[in-house]
Amino acid sequence: MDNQSKILVIDDEPIARITIEALLSPENYKLYFAENGVEGVALAIEIMPDIILLDVMMPGINGFEVCRQIRLIPNLAEVPIILITSLDDRESRMTGLKAGADDFITKPFDIFELLVRIQNMTRLNRYRLLMEKRQEAERLNNDLIIAYDKTIEGWSRAIDLRDKKTEGHTQRATEMTIKFACAVGLDKETQVHIKRGALLHDVGKLGIPDSILLKADTLNAEEWEIMHQHPIYAYNWLYPIEYLRPAIDIPFCHHEKWDGSGYPRGLKGNEIPLAARLFAIVDVWDALISDRPYRKAMLPNQIWHYILEQSGRHFDPEIVEHFTSTFAKVSETSK
Numbered sequence: 001m002d003n004q005s006k007i008l009v010i011d012d013e014p015i016a017r018i019t020i021e022a023l024l025s026p027e028n029y030k031l032y033f034a035e036n037g038v039e040g041v042a043l044a045i046e047i048m049p050d051i052i053l054l055d056v057m058m059p060g061i062n063g064f065e066v067c068r069q070i071r072l073i074p075n076l077a078e079v080p081i082i083l084i085t086s087l088d089d090r091e092s093r094m095t096g097l098k099a100g101a102d103d104f105i106t107k108p109f110d111i112f113e114l115l116v117r118i119q120n121m122t123r124l125n126r127y128r129l130l131m132e133k134r135q136e137a138e139r140l141n142n143d144l145i146i147a148y149d150k151t152i153e154g155w156s157r158a159i160d161l162r163d164k165k166t167e168g169h170t171q172r173a174t175e176m177t178i179k180f181a182c183a184v185g186l187d188k189e190t191q192v193h194i195k196r197g198a199l200l201h202d203v204g205k206l207g208i209p210d211s212i213l214l215k216a217d218t219l220n221a222e223e224w225e226i227m228h229q230h231p232i233y234a235y236n237w238l239y240p241i242e243y244l245r246p247a248i249d250i251p252f253c254h255h256e257k258w259d260g261s262g263y264p265r266g267l268k269g270n271e272i273p274l275a276a277r278l279f280a281i282v283d284v285w286d287a288l289i290s291d292r293p294y295r296k297a298m299l300p301n302q303i304w305h306y307i308l309e310q311s312g313r314h315f316d317p318e319i320v321e322h323f324t325s326t327f328a329k330v331s332e333t334s335k
C-alpha cells in the first residue's frame with residue numbers, strides 16, 4: 001500500500017481549492033482536485049481516494065447528490081467523505097448524513113481542525129482497508145482449505161475403488177476416528193490432520209501392483225514384503241506436501257502394533273504416534289463389522305472380545321479402555 005494517503009477535493013470555488021492545497025501540501029498527502037460533481041465522481045472512480053473533501057454548494061449536481069452517487073459505487077461505498085459547508089444549520093447536516101457523509105467541516109477553515117479530522121479519517125480508512133484485505137485473505141484461505149479437503153476426499157474414493165474395499169469403509173472409519181479423537185480430548189486442529197490422515201491411510205497402496213493388492217489367495221512372503229511397503233510409499237508421497245505433513249502419522253504408522261510386531265518400522269508402545277494408535281483400533285473395528293469375501297461380519301460381542309484380547313498386543317491398552325467407554329453404548333444400541 002502506498003504510504004501517501006490520497007485526498008480528493010471536490011469544490012467549484014478556486015479560492016477554496018487553493019486554500020486547501022496550501023494547508024495540506026506540507027503534509028504527506030497526495031492531493032487531487034475536481035471543479036464540479038461530475039468530474040469529482042469520475043476522478044474518485046479513477047484514483048480510489050482515501051478521503052474525499054466535498055463542497056456542498058456547487059452548480060450542477062450539489063455535494064449531497066455527489067455523495068449519494070459515490071455511495072452507490074461498490075469500491076467507494078465506504079470511503080470517508082467530509083462535507084465542506086458554510087451552511088452550519090442542523091437541516092443541511094441531516095441531509096448530508098442521509099446522503100452518506102461521515103463528517104462536516106465549516107468554511108472558513110480552522111487549520112488545526114481540518115488537519116486533525118483528515119488525519120483521523122485517513123487513519124480509520126487505512127485500518128478499514130487493512131481489515132478488508134485481511135478478511136479477503138481469510139476467505140481465500142478458507143476456499144483453498146475446502147478445495148484441499150475435496151481433493152483428499154476424491155483421492156480417498158479413488159484408493160477405495162482400486163483396493164475394492166468394503167463400501168464406505170474409509171468414510172466410516174474416518175468419521176469414527178474423528179469422534180474418538182474428540183472423545184479423548186484432542187483439539188480441533190489435530191482432528192483436522194487426523195481426518196486427512198484417516199482418509200488417506202491407504203494411499204500407499206496405489207504403489208502396490210494389482211497382482212498383489214487384488215490377489216484372492218494368501219500372499220507369499222515376497223508379496224507380503226511388497227505389501228508392507230505401502231506405508232513407506234505413503235510417507236514418501238505425503239511428506240513433500242506441506243499441508244499434509246502433519247497428517248502423515250496415520251498413513252505411515254497405521255500398521256504398527258503396540259507390542260512392536262507391526263510394520264513398517266516395528267515401533268513399540270508410545271513410539272507409535274497417538275493418531276495411528278487411535279486409527280488402528282477403529283480400522284480393525286470397522287473391518288470386523290463388515291462382511292468380507294472370505295468371512296462374514298463378526299457380531300459386536302465377538303468384536304469386543306477380539307479387541308480386548310488384542311489390548312497390549314495390537315492395541316494400546318489405554319486406548320482400548322477409551323474406545324470401550326466411548327463406543328460400547330453405541331454398539332449396545334445397534335445390536
Ligand SMILES: [Fe+2]
Pocket residue numbers: 201202230254255
Ligand atoms: Fe494399510
